[in-house]
Amino acid sequence: EPEVTQTPSHQVTQMGQEVILRCVPISNHLYFYWYRQILGQKVEFLVSFYNNEISEKSEIFDDQFSVERPDGSNFTLKIRSTKLEDSAMYFCASRWGTNEQFFGPGTRLTVL
């Protein structure tokens, strides 16, 4: 059964460093998403991406964040100059035509 994959599973970085989180959506899906979940808190929408551009972003997704689909399979989230409060689980999700989104296993980001 096709699934969304994410790498790495755990990323540790120093405050102020840049990180890139990677996702491979399900192959025939057209819409891609990033969410984050701070420990013990709810899942928060960051950004949606369709047809090689951002279609919606939340107030969390400021200039520190960017997304890219560099090739036909990968979807990346870049966080520039990480802060302590960026520590969270980051989930990638994708969907085809219906609104049902399927989540990857997540990347745990720890900022020291």
Place this chain on the structure above:
Amino acid sequence: QKEVEQNSGPLSVPEGAIASLNCTYSDRGSQSFFWYRQYSGKSPELIMSIYSNGDKEDGRFTAQLNKASQYVSLLIRDSQPSDSATYLCAVNMNNDMRFGAGTRLTVKP
């Protein structure tokens, strides 16, 4: 402010009982509603979607939607210990999905 509200629980039911999970949402224009299950340390797993008023059944799960009341619920029949997890209500609002904080369900053997 787009909000999705759930009782945080914990909700505890005995094995074999019916678990009832509730959710309200603020955006009256929302059209798509989802229930996800999240085990501790894992990612959300889609278990039900519902788009029309009324009930939708899938195995032991029944989702109920009332758009006039802005209310969606999930019933789990014959609850099993393996159903113990946090259940997330999610509402699609203008191409972004908003999640509730989740209800923690414990099914006791």
